[in-house]
Amino acid sequence: MHEHLTSPTVTLTESLTQSAAQPSGAPAAEQRWTPRLWGVLAVLCTVLFLDGLDVSMVGVALPSIGSELGLSTTSLQWVVNGYVLGYGGLLLLGGRTADLLGRRRVFLIALGVFTVASLVGGLVDNGTLLIATRFIKGLAAAFTAPTAMSILTTTFAEGPARNRALSIFTVFGASGYSSGLILGGLLTSLGWRWTFLVPVPLALGALAAGLALIPRDKRATEGGHDLAGAATLVGGMLLAVYSVVTAPQRGWLEPATIGLAVLAVALLVAFVAIESRVRHPLVRLSIFRIGSIVRANASVVALMGSYISFQFMMTLYLQDVLHWSPLRMALALLPAGLLVAFSSPFMGRLIDRYGTAPLIVAAMLSLSAGYVWFLATAGDRPDYLFTVFPTMLLLGGGFAFGFSSIMAQATDGIDDSEQGLASGLVQSSGQVGTALVLAVVTALIASATTASSGDFTPFRPGVNLVTGVAVVGLLLNVVALTTARSRARRVVAAG
Numbered sequence: 001m002h003e004h005l006t007s008p009t010v011t012l013t014e015s016l017t018q019s020a021a022q023p024s025g026a027p028a029a030e031q032r033w034t035p036r037l038w039g040v041l042a043v044l045c046t047v048l049f050l051d052g053l054d055v056s057m058v059g060v061a062l063p064s065i066g067s068e069l070g071l072s073t074t075s076l077q078w079v080v081n082g083y084v085l086g087y088g089g090l091l092l093l094g095g096r097t098a099d100l101l102g103r104r105r106v107f108l109i110a111l112g113v114f115t116v117a118s119l120v121g122g123l124v125d126n127g128t129l130l131i132a133t134r135f136i137k138g139l140a141a142a143f144t145a146p147t148a149m150s151i152l153t154t155t156f157a158e159g160p161a162r163n164r165a166l167s168i169f170t171v172f173g174a175s176g177y178s179s180g181l182i183l184g185g186l187l188t189s190l191g192w193r194w195t196f197l198v199p200v201p202l203a204l205g206a207l208a209a210g211l212a213l214i215p216r217d218k219r220a221t222e223g224g225h226d227l228a229g230a231a232t233l234v235g236g237m238l239l240a241v242y243s244v245v246t247a248p249q250r251g252w253l254e255p256a257t258i259g260l261a262v263l264a265v266a267l268l269v270a271f272v273a274i275e276s277r278v279r280h281p282l283v284r285l286s287i288f289r290i291g292s293i294v295r296a297n298a299s300v301v302a303l304m305g306s307y308i309s310f311q312f313m314m315t316l317y318l319q320d321v322l323h324w325s326p327l328r329m330a331l332a333l334l335p336a337g338l339l340v341a342f343s344s345p346f347m348g349r350l351i352d353r354y355g356t357a358p359l360i361v362a363a364m365l366s367l368s369a370g371y372v373w374f375l376a377t378a379g380d381r382p383d384y385l386f387t388v389f390p391t392m393l394l395l396g397g398g399f400a401f402g403f404s405s406i407m408a409q410a411t412d413g414i415d416d417s418e419q420g421l422a423s424g425l426v427q428s429s430g431q432v433g434t435a436l437v438l439a440v441v442t443a444l445i446a447s448a449t450t451a452s453s454g455d456f457t458p459f460r461p462g463v464n465l466v467t468g469v470a471v472v473g474l475l476l477n478v479v480a481l482t483t484a485r486s487r488a489r490r491v492v493a494a495g
Helices: 012-021 035-069 073-101 103-121 127-155 160-190 199-213 227-250 255-275 285-289 291-321 326-354 356-377 384-411 416-447 457-494
Strands: none
Touching (some): 035 073, 035 103, 035 160, 035 199, 035 326, 073 103, 073 127, 073 227, 073 416, 103 127, 103 199, 127 160, 127 384, 160 326, 160 384, 227 416, 285 416, 291 356, 291 457, 326 356, 326 384, 356 457, 416 457
16 A cells, blocks of 8 residues: 555645655565456556547547538537536546445446447437437546546556556557547548447457456445535536536627636535535545645646647648648648657656656657747748648657656555545546637637638637647746755755
């Protein structure tokens, strides 16, 4: 059992000093990886692969879905937003539910729901039903994603074994997204329904393997009775995500948007008040006193929010403005995913050697450099080889260095009983942060003046925004790392 960091005296500076002074993770005996252990990791990686595959394939298929089902642009956006609403709204609850009710049970039930929703989504002929299946699929993913992470972090010992497993885990997430771009382009030419149906056999295989391989675990003996906390958390998160994803269409200053946002904040404030008083809180608020947790959650917002939003803009530009085919567009964006897939297996060793903090700084530096390069060289019509290709390589490098390091930092030192909470928290931050940045980017693009054919100018304000998000993430981590190292040197000098 790992050390449980519950002391209120844990400060941001102390946590940063530990992260900078030594590699992330306490020294641990080398864990022997048995065939069953490899099998468990394969199941978890398959589920993450399917999540990335689904997101990218559906994105490529949207124009075909809208054409066949007669969906307006506003309705079509809910094919994506419905998933985001369910996923982002319940991620935190999903991770904590796994801690309380048992990770294996929650993971397998949610995976089963995900599989059925995929199958139904590929068979429906009604836009409303399709959006409903996407919402249900997002709800299921809100339980599978943090539960998969918590199964991984409790199965593999903190240190080299966990860092290695996390790096492999990252490879499959990036491979799923990259494969989805290519497969989405190919399958859409056969019919958009295949983008929903192809993942079903993989999900069924993962479900069968999970039943056989994932060890049974016990539900928590305490907790799970915080119904008021659960209600205010779910309500607040759902309203927060809903207000963000609908604001670009409704208007940011419209009374309905402001009212939804105020209500969401009120529910989340009520949730915090309940958690500070209840005997067995759903979320232990003192977890936010751990500096590495706070920093990891802020970093994942900068990483995911900027990366996904930039790819969204490039997808629109290449398909809608330059009129590229889905397959050609997918190949153009593929270098970033390939770089993540090929470099991520080495991230575990780098985390062991250098710790998470320097690698996250390197990630934010690479991301920021990519966006700055794009802005400096794009002009009115970006050249692919000179502008887009180098940008995608820098972004791929940033994601490769950042994702595994952030996930390791977010869960290091957390007791097994709260791994689901920590995993759900960091993934919630990533999803909600991405939804917020993407919503603002969408509003900026919509408000931009239409330019001549092929002109990138209307997208430039959105690129300015994601550049700023990445630079803020870089500055946050540079200041934290510099402060921690300075403190460490003073401690050594005093000793």
